[in-house]
Amino acid sequence: NALANDNGKDAATAGKQISEALQKIDEASLTGEQKKMFADVKDNMKEHSEHIAGNADKIEHQREHFDMLSKDMYDMVKTFGAGQTLYKTFCPMYNNNKGAIWLSETKDIKNPYLGKKMSTCGEVKEEIK
Numbered sequence: 001n002a003l004a005n006d007n008g009k010d011a012a013t014a015g016k017q018i019s020e021a022l023q024k025i026d027e028a029s030l031t032g033e034q035k036k037m038f039a040d041v042k043d044n045m046k047e048h049s050e051h052i053a054g055n056a057d058k059i060e061h062q063r064e065h066f067d068m069l070s071k072d073m074y075d076m077v078k079t080f081g082a083g084q085t086l087y088k089t090f091c092p093m094y095n096n097n098k099g100a101i102w103l104s105e106t107k108d109i110k111n112p113y114l115g116k117k118m119s120t121c122g123e124v125k126e127e128i129k
Contacts, residue, residue, distance in 0.1 A: 011062050033079070034079055041075055049069060052066060087105075089125065095113075
């Protein structure tokens with residue numbers, strides 16, 4: 001939401017919270033499949049969230065790492081669930097029209113990649129329950 005509002009400072013705070021939350025996951029309580037999946041994404045998610053946290057004044061850099069973080073976050077939600085309905089949303093224009101996904105709590109499009117200049121660019125691709 002912070003990136004959708006072109007707010008690098010709040011995005012940095014959220015990045016720090018994600019990094020901290022990753023460290024608190026009790027891996028001993030995970031199933032075999034969950035452990036494998038978490039091992040596959042943990043280091044990448046930590047790196048991307050730290051880049052977001054450490055670059056409050058470089059929103060385009062934050063968005064690049066958010067793109068990569070969103071892919072891993074999607075995999076995590078598919079494996080672990082989210083405890084709420086989420087929406088996998090897609091922006092076709094980001095990254096020279098290669099596109100990028102993000103997870104949203106609402107069906108309303110609030111594009112984190114293009115921010116306020118094209119806030120409604122995108123479409124819901126999947127409802128995750």
